[in-house]
Amino acid sequence: MDDKLIPNIVVGRLPLYLRTLQLMSQEGRRVTSSQELGERLGISAAQIRKDLSQFGEFGKQGTGYNIDFLTDQLRQILHVNKVWDVAVIGIGGVGHALARYQGFSERGFRIVLLFDNDPKKVGISVGGFVIQDLSGMVTQISSAGVQVAMLSVPKDQAQLVANLLVQAGVKSILNYAPINIAVPNGVRVQYIDPVLHLQRMTYYLE
Amino acid sequence: MDDKLIPNIVVGRLPLYLRTLQLMSQEGRRVTSSQELGERLGISAAQIRKDLSQFGEFGKQGTGYNIDFLTDQLRQILHVNKVWDVAVIGIGGVGHALARYQGFSERGFRIVLLFDNDPKKVGISVGGFVIQDLSGMVTQISSAGVQVAMLSVPKDQAQLVANLLVQAGVKSILNYAPINIAVPNGVRVQYIDPVLHLQRMTYYLE
Numbered sequence: 001m002d003d004k005l006i007p008n009i010v011v012g013r014l015p016l017y018l019r020t021l022q023l024m025s026q027e028g029r030r031v032t033s034s035q036e037l038g039e040r041l042g043i044s045a046a047q048i049r050k051d052l053s054q055f056g057e058f059g060k061q062g063t064g065y066n067i068d069f070l071t072d073q074l075r076q077i078l079h080v081n082k083v084w085d086v087a088v089i090g091i092g093g094v095g096h097a098l099a100r101y102q103g104f105s106e107r108g109f110r111i112v113l114l115f116d117n118d119p120k121k122v123g124i125s126v127g128g129f130v131i132q133d134l135s136g137m138v139t140q141i142s143s144a145g146v147q148v149a150m151l152s153v154p155k156d157q158a159q160l161v162a163n164l165l166v167q168a169g170v171k172s173i174l175n176y177a178p179i180n181i182a183v184p185n186g187v188r189v190q191y192i193d194p195v196l197h198l199q200r201m202t203y204y205l206e
Numbered sequence: 207m208d209d210k211l212i213p214n215i216v217v218g219r220l221p222l223y224l225r226t227l228q229l230m231s232q233e234g235r236r237v238t239s240s241q242e243l244g245e246r247l248g249i250s251a252a253q254i255r256k257d258l259s260q261f262g263e264f265g266k267q268g269t270g271y272n273i274d275f276l277t278d279q280l281r282q283i284l285h286v287n288k289v290w291d292v293a294v295i296g297i298g299g300v301g302h303a304l305a306r307y308q309g310f311s312e313r314g315f316r317i318v319l320l321f322d323n324d325p326k327k328v329g330i331s332v333g334g335f336v337i338q339d340l341s342g343m344v345t346q347i348s349s350a351g352v353q354v355a356m357l358s359v360p361k362d363q364a365q366l367v368a369n370l371l372v373q374a375g376v377k378s379i380l381n382y383a384p385i386n387i388a389v390p391n392g393v394r395v396q397y398i399d400p401v402l403h404l405q406r407m408t409y410y411l412e
Contacts (some may be wrong), residue, residue, distance in 0.1 A: 020386070201377075
């Protein structure tokens with residue numbers, strides 16, 4: 001498979017397929033179909049078959065997909081058949097919730113480094129890890145080889161901290177600050193801003 | 207303007223434009239262009255012009271967009287020229303962070319109702335509002351006329367609580383539980399699951 005040929009929008013749907021398959025597996029299910037996946041996700045069965053066919057032959061006509069096999073394949077494709085160490089920067093309300101959340105590890109991520117620039121927070125333990133001062137962040141992330149970070153600092157600090165993360169070798173930033181940040185080629189940013197989702201829905205309300 | 211003609215994907219970009227314009231306004235800026243908006247957002251200038259042109263004539267060739275005027279127009283289009291009351295259900299880590307977050311009101315939302323089914327949480331005040339028992343949720347949301355809810359309950363309770371929200375008259379659900387939920391026509395759901403974003407980035411990592 002040649003990664004370069006896969007559209008980003010297709011890649012973006014794979015985690016949804018994986019999540020749904022893992023839920024089915026937890027429900028004790030062994031086989032599913034593109035129809036059933038489509039109904040659960042609100043995506044057409046044809047789209048799902050087309051997306052998956054870009055990565056290989058995972059199902060047989062008439063017998064559907066083996067859930068555990070397809071789960072394994074998707075975990076390999078998305079590189080979450082390993083667990084990625086993650087740094088969280090900014091331990092306010094959101095950062096705190098992220099650091100304490102138990103659901104990351106079974107899906108490929110483990111928060112191992114916490115940073116904040118507030119002296120009142122530095123030294124406190126959250127979710128089993130101690131909040132460290134931002135001043136040591138670049139060195140620590142770099143020496144630990146951490147490539148994934150969640151950024152939950154105030155928006156006026158987001159670009160500055162993102163620059164430091166890039167300097168430290170981080171390649172994937174999940175940005176919770178409600179502002180777009182610029183990163184060099186080879187670094188990816190995804191955004192979480194609940195208001196964008198809310199406004200997208202109030203458009204349809206009177 | 208006829209709402210039905212606007213593709214959902216275009217509607218989804220409007221909140222991004224609005225957010226960026228509001229930041230520019232806070233920076234003391236008065237005029238911008240589709241080029242500048244595009245650079246900040248990683249969207250082509252042509253796409254932005256095309257999106258906005260579906261709603262009216264907001265800029266003049268050569269002089270660009272008046273930031274405050276376009277902001278007002280987008281707030282009207284997205285119906286956030288008013289403040290929507292919001293209920294949060296499930297006051298764990300995420301729900302707690304949402305209830306305490308100060309940034310919603312300037313963008314059109316105000317959290318006014320908090321619910322949980324944990325007797326140890328009921329009665330506690332978070333962000334100025336008291337957590338109430340889930341048993342009173344339908345009545346309270348219904349009588350307050352709240353149409354927007356954030357759902358941050360465990361995933362095995364998400365569908366059940368969503369059904370109650372629909373019964374209470376909620377039309378827009380922002381679901382933080384990592385599971386797809388089914389709702390009737392006329393009700394919209396948006397999803398926030400950080401792992402989907404992380405996996406979408408680790409695909410590109412070795």
